[in-house]
Amino acid sequence: MNEMQHVVCPHCDAINRIPATHHGAALNCGRCHRLLFTGHPVELAAANFQRHIERSDIPVLVDFWAPWCGPCKQLGPALEKAVAATKGAVQLVKINVDQNQDLAREMRVQSIPAVYAFFQGRPVDGFLGAVPESQVKSFVDRLMRVSGHKPAGAAAADLLGQADEALSAGRLEVAEGFYHDVLAEDPHNAEALAGVLRLHVARGEVAAARELLDNLPAELANTPAITAARSAVDLAEQGPAPGSVAELEARLARDPNDHQARFDFAAALYAEGRVEQAFDQLLDIVKRSREWNDQAARKQLLKLFDALGPAHPLTISGRRRLSSLLFA
Numbered sequence: 001m002n003e004m005q006h007v008v009c010p011h012c013d014a015i016n017r018i019p020a021t022h023h024g025a026a027l028n029c030g031r032c033h034r035l036l037f038t039g040h041p042v043e044l045a046a047a048n049f050q051r052h053i054e055r056s057d058i059p060v061l062v063d064f065w066a067p068w069c070g071p072c073k074q075l076g077p078a079l080e081k082a083v084a085a086t087k088g089a090v091q092l093v094k095i096n097v098d099q100n101q102d103l104a105r106e107m108r109v110q111s112i113p114a115v116y117a118f119f120q121g122r123p124v125d126g127f128l129g130a131v132p133e134s135q136v137k138s139f140v141d142r143l144m145r146v147s148g149h150k151p152a153g154a155a156a157a158d159l160l161g162q163a164d165e166a167l168s169a170g171r172l173e174v175a176e177g178f179y180h181d182v183l184a185e186d187p188h189n190a191e192a193l194a195g196v197l198r199l200h201v202a203r204g205e206v207a208a209a210r211e212l213l214d215n216l217p218a219e220l221a222n223t224p225a226i227t228a229a230r231s232a233v234d235l236a237e238q239g240p241a242p243g244s245v246a247e248l249e250a251r252l253a254r255d256p257n258d259h260q261a262r263f264d265f266a267a268a269l270y271a272e273g274r275v276e277q278a279f280d281q282l283l284d285i286v287k288r289s290r291e292w293n294d295q296a297a298r299k300q301l302l303k304l305f306d307a308l309g310p311a312h313p314l315t316i317s318g319r320r321r322l323s324s325l326l327f328a
C-alpha cells in the first residue's frame, strides 16, 4: 500500500491527498474545509460520478436505488453499517436512478437495488437485490481485501491465528506482540487472554498466570478458551515430573505394572512436549488398571485434553482412544 492516497471530497469534488492510514479520521478537505469522511453515503449524480470512481484510491461501493423501491430501503441501512465499520477504508456512494436515468443505463443497471464495487476506476464486484446483512458484510470485507486492507472484525481472528502459530513454534515474543495487539482493541478478548496465560506457562511464570487467571472478569472465566488455558496453568502448578524420562523408563522396564512410574513417565514426556507419547502412557494405565489411584490416569488425560483445547487433533484422537477403552 502507498503511504498517501487520493480521496475525492464528497462536498466539492476536490481531490485530496491523505495518509493511507487515515482510518476515517476527522480530516478536512483542502479546498472546502469540510469533513472528508462524514460516515454517511455520498449522493452523486452523472456530473461527478466518474470523478469519484476514477480518482479515489479508496474502493467505492455504488448503491443504485430509488425512493419507491422497498428492497432498496432494506438494503440501504445494512450497506451503511457495513461500510461505516470499515472506518473510511471503503466509501459508499448512492445514485438515485430516477434522477440519473442515463447514467443507470450507461452502467447497465436493469433492476434495483444494484450494488457495484469500483476500485481505481475498475468495476471489481457487485450484487443485485436486497441480500442479508451477513452477505453485505462479507461483500464489504472482500472489497477491503482488494484494496489491501484487513477486514474489520476478521483482523482479530488473523492476529490470533498468527499468535497461536508463533506460540506453538516457541516464538514467544512474536506471539506476545500479536496477543497485545488484539487486547489493545478488545481488552476482554478471551482467546487473547488465554494466549497470554499460555505464554506465562511457557515461560515458567506460573504465579503470574495464576494471578491473571484469578483476576479475570467472571463472564470470561468459563469461556472454552480460558477453561483450556486454566488446565495448562493447573498442570504447570503440579511442577516438574519426579524423575527424568530415562529413569522412569528404566523403572517401567523392571515392572510394567508400576503405575506411579508410568504416570510420572507421562508427565515427564508431556513436559518435554512429547504429548502424544504422554497420552499413550496414560491410556496404557487406564487399560491396565482403570481404577488405579482414584482414576488418576483418566483424570490427567482430561486435564491434558483441556490444556490442548478441544479442537486440537491430539485431543480429538486421544478422546476417541479413551472412550473406546472405557466403553469397550
Ligand SMILES: [Zn+2]
Pocket (backbone or CB within 6 Å): 009, 010, 011, 012, 013, 014, 029, 030, 031, 032, 033, 034
Ligand atoms: Zn471539499
